[in-house]
Amino acid sequence: MKKIMMIGSALLVLSSSVFATEARLLALGMKETDNEGMYYVQDGRNIFLNSAYVNNYADQLVTEYGGVGRSFAATATTEAVNKGKAQGGVFKKYGGMVYGLYFGNESNTSSLLRILATADDSAGKMLQTSDNQIDLFVGGEAGVKWGANLLYANGKKESISSKDNALSTRFGLIGSNWDAHANLSLASKSETASTAGIQEFKGKLGVQVGGSYLLGAGRVYGYVKNFSWDQLNTGSATVKGSFTAYNFGYGSEMTVNSTDKLIGSLAFRKTDIAVKYALGATVHTIAIPVTLGYEAKANDWLTVRGSVVQNLYGKKDNGNYTSILSGTAQAVVGATYGTVGKGTISNSTEVNAGATVTLGQVSIDGVLALSGPARNGAGGTTNTGVLAGDDLLSKVGLTYKF
């Protein structure tokens, strides 16, 4: 019995190590703003949560298909599930160390906050989000697995007096039955000419600390994420803002057999955003979502997965969006965190689905069910219950393991 379990575990590690895309985790119910990973599902994407996971996902190349750059459109600030953002990287083991280079994993949280800080959203004046981002990874093992990451982005557009930069680092450890990480945003700055003169977003030290511990058949996990910033606009007083997110829960990736899994989790999530205008704009949400999911190998080349997520409890208390200086920012915050007011977070039930086509060392991941029935340009934004034969997969990622 013990032998079977060991073989099963080994096969599980082998099979899961080829998965490394946002599409897979989104299909399994990931609800992170930056799509940075899940504590209780093994996936290469978790390197953006805990950089020590780079040790588990060496010798592979990952590409996520999608458009270039981050859109400033009100509803597309954060990465839409049906529209990928071009990104990818390579991870290679040399000796006892694993090195990684990844391009384009731009932070949705950073983009959200920069847009939130924009005072003048007229054409060509929006604050730039971080662009051409480079992530460098290094990992090794010394009793425990460790990993570190350095993120750097820098951009400039003199024609509109615009420049931006970002610098952050991640540190992670993985023990036998625990893991921990500290991810630090060391610098984040963006400025652009405004009608009044100059508008600027200036981030202060940002911290995301968290970890998980193996408990029973699953993991108890949690993180706290905090950022604060100053936003300036010529002629106006400096406005301070803060973003804090808490996520604690218990999740399990239960093995049915050597290839199939059931996913389950119960979490407590809280997000607080405050921008201290004279009449402060605030976002407060609390939710207790339950996630039920599965991943099954349909045949030797196809893996299908899906999940249903719903809040058992969900409340919002959002106020004074009209204090936010730009209409674009108001719309972005509304689309992301709900409308102004106090009450239940409505219609929280979500069903996600995805598939992986495995062709030897190549895996093609994608999200299913996001193609609308019409082909007039209106489809592709929500799950309409259609399995489309033409737009079969959305947000496609390709992983090559060498």
Add this chain to the structure above:
Amino acid sequence: MKRNVLVIAGLAVLSTSAFASKARMEALGQGSYSYYLNDSRSVFLNPASLNDMKNYITTEWGASQQADSATSPRAEGGFFREMGSFAYGLYLGNNGPARTSTGGTFLNHQNAIDLMLAGDMGLKWGARVHYANSKNEGTFDTKNSALGLGLGVTHGDIDGYANITLSDKSEGAAVAGDVWKKKPGFQVGGAYKWSGMTFFADYNNTNEDVTAATGSTITAAAGGHFTAGTAGTVTHKTSDITVGAARVHEVNPGARIMTDVKLVLGSDEVAGSVTTTENGKVKTTTLPVTIGMEADATSWLTLRGNVHQNVILGSSKSIAGKTTTIANSTTVDGGATLNFGKLKVDGSIGTTASSRAGTIGTKEGVLATDNLLSRVGVTYMF
């Protein structure tokens, strides 16, 4: 011969228990659930059926929305597992019908959960609790809370159930005093298998009051009308009595033909409407016949479909006492299941029009390969 019958019966149970979606039920002409076909959807009619179908997770693809229909499905799903001699289940998003009104918005069921427990102690039994609660604070609060209970038993060839709406109330719409209140409602019924046939009976009633407070701008709800600004209450009652017989004929272990005939006596009564012609009772009498088939086309594909039509009886009698034939009652539905071992992908077929400029809700006889399946439900059995 007896042995062959047993084998076929066993295979039939194995194959049918694998299916679990609204798409399958609709493709077989059964609506949300069937009075006689084995399907995991039966748990919403008779929770005792959980004893026969457990250890699976199912997801119904759709949008995060309150309303649910074949053309615009709602996201929902659940998990069912055995635990010793018991079985339990958690289902998310079974939000019930929408409450629509003109001039004000009542809160509907939001984020509903259904908890189920079943056991087999010689007598199979099951229970289901439905719960939803929501509140939006504003100038005035709008609230909804709902609690329902389902009970069922199965013993040999006979089963019975009772689904009870214990409370369901929405407060606040146009003004704080607006109320949509469902009084306790019942759905009771049962089925008996005899000589290859299943005989079934079901009684379902609802009783709800919609009250517009003084100053409310609500002008219409629940089949009645109000005078804007003036207090009023519309009472809406419905009842349906269904009796029928059905037969599932196993052609071979991979194919079956289902036939059912039902007498449905319906009543829809409105009182208190300011439009006096709306006050009264509309009665419907129908005798629909459904002929369906389900066949394993290949090891990985199961196809199904049905034709459904009222015969002999099919009319409604208006408040004024005028009888009208229910026209164009012939419907044909189709569906398929893609079988990948423990994984089943169910869906409807033939719901896509030939044009791609509109929605999927038009049947034009098209087998579309782009919109391959609609109202997809995926079930994984473990």
